Amino acid sequence: MAMKKNDLKGKNILVTGATSGIGKGICIALLSQGARVIGIGRDESKVSDLSFEDNKFLFLPYDLNNIDGIEGLFQNNSVAQEKLDGLVLCAGKEETVPLSLYKGDKIKSLFNLNLFSGIELLRIFSKKKFSKDNSSVVFFSSVMGELGQPGKVGYCATKSAVLGVVNSASLELAKRKIRVNAVSPGVVATPMTKKLFSQLSDENVKQIEEMHPLGIGQIEDVVPTVLFLLSDDSKWITGQNIKIDGGYSIQ
Amino acid sequence: MTKEEFIAELAEEMEIETTVTAETNFQELDEWDSMGMMVLIGFVSEKFEVSLNAEDIAKLTTFESLIDKIGVDKFS
Numbered sequence: 001m002a003m004k005k006n007d008l009k010g011k012n013i014l015v016t017g018a019t020s021g022i023g024k025g026i027c028i029a030l031l032s033q034g035a036r037v038i039g040i041g042r043d044e045s046k047v048s049d050l051s052f053e054d055n056k057f058l059f060l061p062y063d064l065n066n067i068d069g070i071e072g073l074f075q076n077n078s079v080a081q082e083k084l085d086g087l088v089l090c091a092g093k094e095e096t097v098p099l100s101l102y103k104g105d106k107i108k109s110l111f112n113l114n115l116f117s118g119i120e121l122l123r124i125f126s127k128k129k130f131s132k133d134n135s136s137v138v139f140f141s142s143v144m145g146e147l148g149q150p151g152k153v154g155y156c157a158t159k160s161a162v163l164g165v166v167n168s169a170s171l172e173l174a175k176r177k178i179r180v181n182a183v184s185p186g187v188v189a190t191p192m193t194k195k196l197f198s199q200l201s202d203e204n205v206k207q208i209e210e211m212h213p214l215g216i217g218q219i220e221d222v223v224p225t226v227l228f229l230l231s232d233d234s235k236w237i238t239g240q241n242i243k244i245d246g247g248y249s250i251q
Numbered sequence: 252m253t254k255e256e257f258i259a260e261l262a263e264e265m266e267i268e269t270t271v272t273a274e275t276n277f278q279e280l281d282e283w284d285s286m287g288m289m290v291l292i293g294f295v296s297e298k299f300e301v302s303l304n305a306e307d308i309a310k311l312t313t314f315e316s317l318i319d320k321i322g323v324d325k326f327s
Binding site for chain 1: 264285286289290292293294297302303304305306309
Protein backbone atom coordinates (compact mmCIF):
# COMPACT_ATOMS: atom_id res chain seq x y z
CA MET A 1 0.00 0.00 0.00
CA ALA A 2 1.42 3.36 -1.04
CA MET A 3 1.31 5.74 1.90
CA LYS A 4 1.29 9.46 1.50
CA LYS A 5 0.86 10.60 5.04
CA ASN A 6 -1.54 13.47 5.81
CA ASP A 7 -1.23 14.96 2.34
CA LEU A 8 -2.81 18.39 2.51
CA LYS A 9 -0.99 20.10 -0.33
CA GLY A 10 -3.33 22.21 -2.42
CA LYS A 11 -6.32 21.59 -0.14
CA ASN A 12 -8.56 24.52 0.55
CA ILE A 13 -9.39 24.74 4.26
CA LEU A 14 -11.43 27.27 6.26
CA VAL A 15 -10.38 27.72 9.91
CA THR A 16 -12.25 29.76 12.53
CA GLY A 17 -10.54 31.08 15.63
CA ALA A 18 -7.53 31.60 13.40
CA THR A 19 -5.93 34.40 15.39
CA SER A 20 -4.99 32.56 18.53
CA GLY A 21 -4.09 29.32 20.26
CA ILE A 22 -4.93 26.02 18.59
CA GLY A 23 -6.68 27.68 15.60
CA LYS A 24 -3.61 29.68 14.76
CA GLY A 25 -1.42 26.60 15.23
CA ILE A 26 -3.59 24.74 12.72
CA CYS A 27 -3.28 27.60 10.19
CA ILE A 28 0.51 27.60 10.51
CA ALA A 29 0.71 23.81 10.09
CA LEU A 30 -1.63 23.82 7.07
CA LEU A 31 0.28 26.61 5.36
CA SER A 32 3.57 24.82 5.95
CA GLN A 33 2.13 21.78 4.18
CA GLY A 34 1.11 23.77 1.14
CA ALA A 35 -2.62 24.04 1.85
CA ARG A 36 -4.60 27.17 1.04
CA VAL A 37 -6.12 28.58 4.22
CA ILE A 38 -9.01 30.93 4.81
CA GLY A 39 -8.82 32.17 8.38
CA ILE A 40 -11.66 33.81 10.27
CA GLY A 41 -11.00 35.82 13.43
CA ARG A 42 -11.68 39.19 14.95
CA ASP A 43 -8.25 40.78 15.01
CA GLU A 44 -6.17 40.70 11.83
CA SER A 45 -3.07 42.11 13.55
CA LYS A 46 -2.72 38.82 15.44
CA VAL A 47 -1.97 36.91 12.23
CA SER A 48 0.38 39.48 10.69
CA ASP A 49 3.32 37.25 11.68
CA LEU A 50 2.16 34.33 9.54
CA SER A 51 4.50 33.70 6.65
CA PHE A 52 3.14 32.04 3.54
CA GLU A 53 3.40 31.96 -0.21
CA ASP A 54 1.34 34.47 -2.14
CA ASN A 55 -2.40 33.84 -2.22
CA LYS A 56 -2.15 30.91 0.18
CA PHE A 57 -3.66 32.68 3.18
CA LEU A 58 -6.79 34.76 3.13
CA PHE A 59 -7.85 36.38 6.38
CA LEU A 60 -11.44 37.47 6.88
CA PRO A 61 -11.89 39.70 9.93
CA TYR A 62 -15.26 38.77 11.38
CA ASP A 63 -16.98 38.42 14.75
CA LEU A 64 -18.78 35.06 14.68
CA ASN A 65 -21.17 36.23 17.40
CA ASN A 66 -22.98 37.81 14.48
CA ILE A 67 -24.58 34.66 13.08
CA ASP A 68 -26.74 36.34 10.45
CA GLY A 69 -23.78 37.77 8.56
CA ILE A 70 -21.88 34.49 8.19
CA GLU A 71 -23.46 33.52 4.87
CA GLY A 72 -22.26 36.81 3.42
CA LEU A 73 -18.65 35.76 4.08
CA PHE A 74 -19.06 32.87 1.67
CA GLN A 75 -20.24 35.22 -1.07
CA ASN A 76 -16.83 36.90 -0.86
CA ASN A 77 -15.30 36.28 -4.30
CA SER A 78 -12.03 34.85 -3.09
CA VAL A 79 -13.83 32.37 -0.82
CA ALA A 80 -16.28 31.25 -3.48
CA GLN A 81 -13.49 30.97 -6.09
CA GLU A 82 -12.58 27.43 -5.12
CA LYS A 83 -14.71 24.87 -3.26
CA LEU A 84 -13.56 23.93 0.23
CA ASP A 85 -11.92 20.62 1.17
CA GLY A 86 -12.18 21.23 4.88
CA LEU A 87 -13.72 23.25 7.70
CA VAL A 88 -12.16 23.56 11.16
CA LEU A 89 -14.26 25.19 13.88
CA CYS A 90 -11.89 26.43 16.54
CA ALA A 91 -13.56 29.67 17.58
CA GLY A 92 -14.89 29.38 21.08
CA LYS A 93 -15.03 30.96 24.48
CA GLU A 94 -14.44 29.51 27.90
CA GLU A 95 -16.07 31.07 30.93
CA THR A 96 -16.50 30.24 34.58
CA VAL A 97 -19.84 31.46 35.89
CA PRO A 98 -21.60 30.04 38.94
CA LEU A 99 -25.06 28.73 38.19
CA SER A 100 -26.70 31.32 40.46
CA LEU A 101 -25.47 34.11 38.14
CA TYR A 102 -26.09 32.35 34.81
CA LYS A 103 -29.05 34.28 33.45
CA GLY A 104 -30.58 33.54 30.05
CA ASP A 105 -28.81 36.25 28.06
CA LYS A 106 -25.40 35.30 29.36
CA ILE A 107 -25.74 31.64 28.54
CA LYS A 108 -27.32 32.42 25.16
CA SER A 109 -24.31 34.52 24.26
CA LEU A 110 -21.98 31.57 24.95
CA PHE A 111 -24.15 29.22 22.90
CA ASN A 112 -24.12 31.75 20.09
CA LEU A 113 -20.37 31.58 19.66
CA ASN A 114 -19.56 28.04 20.81
CA LEU A 115 -22.44 26.27 19.07
CA PHE A 116 -24.67 28.31 16.77
CA SER A 117 -21.86 29.92 14.76
CA GLY A 118 -20.48 26.43 14.06
CA ILE A 119 -23.85 25.08 12.97
CA GLU A 120 -24.33 28.06 10.66
CA LEU A 121 -20.87 27.60 9.13
CA LEU A 122 -21.54 23.90 8.64
CA ARG A 123 -24.94 24.63 7.09
CA ILE A 124 -23.40 26.89 4.48
CA PHE A 125 -20.33 24.69 3.96
CA SER A 126 -22.57 21.68 3.33
CA LYS A 127 -23.99 23.23 0.16
CA LYS A 128 -22.52 21.74 -3.00
CA LYS A 129 -21.46 25.10 -4.34
CA PHE A 130 -19.12 25.65 -1.39
CA SER A 131 -17.68 22.21 -0.58
CA LYS A 132 -16.25 19.25 -2.45
CA ASP A 133 -17.42 15.68 -1.98
CA ASN A 134 -15.03 13.78 0.35
CA SER A 135 -14.33 16.95 2.34
CA SER A 136 -13.81 16.94 6.09
CA VAL A 137 -15.19 18.97 8.99
CA VAL A 138 -13.52 19.15 12.40
CA PHE A 139 -15.44 20.58 15.34
CA PHE A 140 -13.77 21.48 18.62
CA SER A 141 -15.53 19.99 21.59
CA SER A 142 -13.58 19.54 24.83
CA VAL A 143 -13.14 16.95 27.55
CA MET A 144 -15.75 19.18 29.19
CA GLY A 145 -18.21 17.93 26.54
CA GLU A 146 -18.50 14.70 28.50
CA LEU A 147 -17.28 15.69 31.97
CA GLY A 148 -18.09 18.47 34.38
CA GLN A 149 -16.58 21.08 36.63
CA PRO A 150 -18.14 23.63 38.98
CA GLY A 151 -18.90 26.94 37.28
CA LYS A 152 -18.88 25.38 33.82
CA VAL A 153 -22.57 24.75 33.16
CA GLY A 154 -22.43 26.94 30.05
CA TYR A 155 -19.14 25.70 28.66
CA CYS A 156 -19.96 22.03 29.29
CA ALA A 157 -23.42 22.41 27.76
CA THR A 158 -22.09 24.03 24.58
CA LYS A 159 -19.29 21.49 24.15
CA SER A 160 -21.66 18.61 24.79
CA ALA A 161 -24.05 20.03 22.21
CA VAL A 162 -21.22 20.11 19.67
CA LEU A 163 -20.98 16.32 19.97
CA GLY A 164 -24.68 16.05 19.14
CA VAL A 165 -24.14 18.13 16.03
CA VAL A 166 -21.25 15.89 14.98
CA ASN A 167 -23.29 12.72 15.44
CA SER A 168 -26.20 13.94 13.39
CA ALA A 169 -24.33 15.89 10.70
CA SER A 170 -21.93 13.00 10.03
CA LEU A 171 -24.93 10.86 9.03
CA GLU A 172 -26.60 13.61 7.08
CA LEU A 173 -23.50 14.39 5.02
CA ALA A 174 -22.30 10.80 4.52
CA LYS A 175 -24.08 10.68 1.17
CA ARG A 176 -21.47 13.08 -0.21
CA LYS A 177 -18.71 11.31 1.74
CA ILE A 178 -18.25 14.46 3.78
CA ARG A 179 -16.89 13.47 7.18
CA VAL A 180 -17.70 15.28 10.41
CA ASN A 181 -15.65 14.61 13.55
CA ALA A 182 -14.86 16.28 16.85
CA VAL A 183 -11.64 16.60 18.76
CA SER A 184 -11.83 17.06 22.51
CA PRO A 185 -8.70 18.52 24.04
CA GLY A 186 -7.93 18.61 27.74
CA VAL A 187 -6.29 21.74 29.11
CA VAL A 188 -3.82 23.06 26.53
CA ALA A 189 -1.42 25.94 27.12
CA THR A 190 -3.06 28.71 25.04
CA PRO A 191 -3.98 32.36 25.63
CA MET A 192 -7.52 31.19 26.55
CA THR A 193 -6.16 28.90 29.26
CA LYS A 194 -3.84 31.62 30.51
CA LYS A 195 -6.88 33.81 31.06
CA LEU A 196 -8.66 30.96 32.86
CA PHE A 197 -5.67 30.25 35.11
CA SER A 198 -5.33 33.91 36.05
CA GLN A 199 -8.76 33.67 37.68
CA LEU A 200 -7.83 30.65 39.77
CA SER A 201 -5.67 30.23 42.84
CA ASP A 202 -2.24 28.60 42.44
CA GLU A 203 -3.62 25.61 44.31
CA ASN A 204 -6.47 25.20 41.80
CA VAL A 205 -4.09 25.51 38.87
CA LYS A 206 -1.88 22.83 40.36
CA GLN A 207 -4.92 20.58 40.81
CA ILE A 208 -5.85 21.00 37.15
CA GLU A 209 -2.31 20.19 36.06
CA GLU A 210 -2.30 17.08 38.23
CA MET A 211 -5.54 15.88 36.64
CA HIS A 212 -3.60 15.39 33.38
CA PRO A 213 -1.41 12.27 33.79
CA LEU A 214 0.79 13.45 30.90
CA GLY A 215 0.72 17.08 32.07
CA ILE A 216 -0.89 20.09 30.42
CA GLY A 217 -0.98 19.87 26.62
CA GLN A 218 0.77 22.05 24.08
CA ILE A 219 -0.72 23.30 20.82
CA GLU A 220 1.51 20.90 18.85
CA ASP A 221 -0.04 17.99 20.77
CA VAL A 222 -3.45 18.75 19.25
CA VAL A 223 -2.65 19.97 15.72
CA PRO A 224 -1.48 16.64 14.16
CA THR A 225 -4.80 14.89 14.91
CA VAL A 226 -6.67 17.74 13.22
CA LEU A 227 -4.40 17.46 10.15
CA PHE A 228 -5.04 13.71 10.10
CA LEU A 229 -8.81 14.24 10.24
CA LEU A 230 -8.59 16.75 7.38
CA SER A 231 -6.51 14.42 5.23
CA ASP A 232 -7.71 11.49 3.12
CA ASP A 233 -5.89 9.15 5.53
CA SER A 234 -8.96 9.35 7.76
CA LYS A 235 -11.48 8.85 4.95
CA TRP A 236 -13.32 6.04 6.80
CA ILE A 237 -13.60 7.95 10.08
CA THR A 238 -16.74 9.97 10.70
CA GLY A 239 -18.98 10.94 13.60
CA GLN A 240 -16.19 10.40 16.12
CA ASN A 241 -15.02 12.33 19.14
CA ILE A 242 -11.28 12.02 19.52
CA LYS A 243 -9.96 12.94 22.94
CA ILE A 244 -6.54 14.51 23.08
CA ASP A 245 -6.15 15.11 26.76
CA GLY A 246 -3.00 13.56 28.23
CA GLY A 247 -5.15 10.95 29.94
CA TYR A 248 -7.45 13.40 31.73
CA SER A 249 -10.71 11.67 30.82
CA ILE A 250 -9.61 8.09 31.50
CA GLN A 251 -9.63 8.55 35.27
CA MET B 252 -25.34 51.35 43.33
CA THR B 253 -24.34 52.44 46.84
CA LYS B 254 -21.75 50.57 48.87
CA GLU B 255 -24.47 49.33 51.18
CA GLU B 256 -26.55 48.00 48.29
CA PHE B 257 -23.50 46.30 46.84
CA ILE B 258 -22.65 44.55 50.10
CA ALA B 259 -26.27 43.48 50.63
CA GLU B 260 -26.64 42.11 47.08
CA LEU B 261 -23.31 40.33 47.15
CA ALA B 262 -24.11 38.79 50.55
CA GLU B 263 -27.41 37.63 49.10
CA GLU B 264 -25.69 36.07 46.05
CA MET B 265 -23.16 34.38 48.31
CA GLU B 266 -25.99 33.23 50.57
CA ILE B 267 -24.31 34.56 53.68
CA GLU B 268 -26.64 33.99 56.59
CA THR B 269 -25.06 36.29 59.15
CA THR B 270 -25.26 40.07 59.08
CA VAL B 271 -22.33 41.63 57.27
CA THR B 272 -20.99 45.17 57.12
CA ALA B 273 -18.21 46.92 55.25
CA GLU B 274 -15.87 45.90 58.07
CA THR B 275 -16.69 42.18 57.85
CA ASN B 276 -13.75 40.06 56.69
CA PHE B 277 -15.41 37.87 54.08
CA GLN B 278 -12.50 35.43 54.04
CA GLU B 279 -13.37 34.47 57.60
CA LEU B 280 -17.02 33.68 56.91
CA ASP B 281 -18.27 30.10 57.16
CA GLU B 282 -19.72 30.47 53.65
CA TRP B 283 -16.37 31.45 52.09
CA ASP B 284 -15.08 28.70 49.81
CA SER B 285 -14.11 28.23 46.16
CA MET B 286 -17.73 28.51 44.99
CA GLY B 287 -18.12 31.67 47.07
CA MET B 288 -15.08 33.10 45.35
CA MET B 289 -16.53 32.18 41.96
CA VAL B 290 -19.76 33.97 42.84
CA LEU B 291 -17.84 37.03 44.03
CA ILE B 292 -15.76 37.20 40.83
CA GLY B 293 -18.84 36.68 38.66
CA PHE B 294 -20.93 39.25 40.54
CA VAL B 295 -18.23 41.94 40.42
CA SER B 296 -17.60 41.27 36.73
CA GLU B 297 -21.32 41.51 35.91
CA LYS B 298 -22.00 44.68 37.90
CA PHE B 299 -18.78 46.64 37.31
CA GLU B 300 -17.03 44.94 34.37
CA VAL B 301 -14.02 44.56 36.64
CA SER B 302 -12.17 41.23 36.32
CA LEU B 303 -10.70 40.08 39.60
CA ASN B 304 -8.45 37.04 39.77
CA ALA B 305 -7.64 34.70 42.61
CA GLU B 306 -4.46 36.62 43.43
CA ASP B 307 -6.37 39.91 43.75
CA ILE B 308 -8.87 38.31 46.07
CA ALA B 309 -6.22 36.67 48.24
CA LYS B 310 -5.01 40.19 49.09
CA LEU B 311 -8.47 41.36 50.15
CA THR B 312 -10.01 41.05 53.59
CA THR B 313 -13.09 43.15 54.31
CA PHE B 314 -15.92 44.16 51.98
CA GLU B 315 -14.47 47.67 52.27
CA SER B 316 -11.17 46.42 50.80
CA LEU B 317 -13.12 44.82 47.96
CA ILE B 318 -14.90 48.11 47.28
CA ASP B 319 -11.53 49.91 47.23
CA LYS B 320 -10.24 47.35 44.75
CA ILE B 321 -13.25 47.81 42.46
CA GLY B 322 -12.87 51.59 42.75
CA VAL B 323 -14.79 53.81 45.16
CA ASP B 324 -15.72 56.15 42.28
CA LYS B 325 -17.88 53.40 40.77
CA PHE B 326 -20.27 53.64 43.73
CA SER B 327 -22.88 56.35 44.20
